[in-house]
Structures are given as structure tokens and as C-alpha cells.
Amino acid sequence: MRVLKNIASQLHIYLLWLFAAALLWGWIFTFVTDTRPERKVTVFVEALDCRDRDLAVELERTMPEGIRMIKVHPFTYAMFDEGTLLGADLYIVPCSHVEEYRESFADATALPLAAGRTVGPEGGIRIYEADAGAGGADGYITYAPPGGAGEDYYLFFGVNSRHAAALNGTGDDAALAVAERLLEMD
Numbered sequence: 001m002r003v004l005k006n007i008a009s010q011l012h013i014y015l016l017w018l019f020a021a022a023l024l025w026g027w028i029f030t031f032v033t034d035t036r037p038e039r040k041v042t043v044f045v046e047a048l049d050c051r052d053r054d055l056a057v058e059l060e061r062t063m064p065e066g067i068r069m070i071k072v073h074p075f076t077y078a079m080f081d082e083g084t085l086l087g088a089d090l091y092i093v094p095c096s097h098v099e100e101y102r103e104s105f106a107d108a109t110a111l112p113l114a115a116g117r118t119v120g121p122e123g124g125i126r127i128y129e130a131d132a133g134a135g136g137a138d139g140y141i142t143y144a145p146p147g148g149a150g151e152d153y154y155l156f157f158g159v160n161s162r163h164a165a166a167l168n169g170t171g172d173d174a175a176l177a178v179a180e181r182l183l184e185m186d
Helices: 002-009 013-034 052-060 084-086 097-103 172-184
Strands: 040-045 068-074 090-094 125-129 153-158
Touching: 002 013, 002 153, 013 040, 040 052, 052 068, 052 090, 052 172, 097 153, 125 172, 153 172
Parallel strands: 040 068, 040 090
Antiparallel strands: 090 153, 125 153
16 A cells, blocks of 8 residues: 555656656657658648558659658648648649648749649649549549549649759759659559
């Protein structure tokens, strides 16, 4: 009984140590499983559903040179860290939300990637056509509700991307290679 009383009186210290250990291991896990922005391409998707891990694995099969990983996230991933969202390389958004994020987008109409493709509002490249019910990466991204019409989706390059040298003159063109892969995926 005395032992339990002793433990109970020190419970707040044990909980503090448990919390500190969880933070430390979380930081170590992030350190091991992530890399610097210069070595990864980040894609944010705003859709009904996105199998983000599966899509990232598929995109990593043909990674551009110099890139260590490709991260795919839903927009909700950046709920508490707007900097992550604003520093993304690529965005996939529905036509109805383009105006909401337009300051984050670079105009891609001058890219060879846009040639022969439908270019939409703010210089985005259409990745999903609602009328046809098909688009890039639709095996990983649910663009329209089952039996519903949905809307067109557009692929945008981030204005702050470190991997869109053809658009902003900085870094490399790894985001262009990933965008091309996304547009070609069935």
C-alpha cells in the first residue's frame, strides 16, 4: 500500500518524463523519415479522398535526379502549419477553390508541359475533367463523389517552389517531372 501511495505522489513527474520521451522520439522519427526541402517534392491535394501514401510510393518509382523523396498530403495536413502549405511544389485543387489559394500558385501556361492541355484559371493545368470522369492519378485520388458529377481539378505549381526553375528561376525542375508523371498516370 505504501508503495502505491509513493508512486501516486510522484505521478506528475512520471507523466512529465513520459511526455518528454514521446516528444523526443517523435522528433527522432521525423528526423529519420524526412529530408530537407531541397531534396523533396511536396504535393498537396484537395479532393474528396486521396491515398496519399500510395500515390507518393508510386511517384517515387520515377523520382527526378537529386530528389530523395516525394511527399503527398491532403490540405488538412497543413491545418496548423500554413508554412508547409505555402512552401509546396505542386497543388491539385478543384476549380471552385482556385480563387481561395491563387496567391500560392505560379502561372504554368508558358511551360512545355501545358502545351496541348487545357489550361484553366490562374494558369493551372487541368488534371481531371469532370465531363469525361477521368484524369491523372484517378486511381489514387477520388475527384468526384460516387455517382456524382464532380468538377474539374487543376494542377498548379507553387509560387515558392524550390523545384520549378522554369517558372521562378530557382532550384531545379524536379516539380515539372513529378507534374508530368501525375498528368500521365491512369
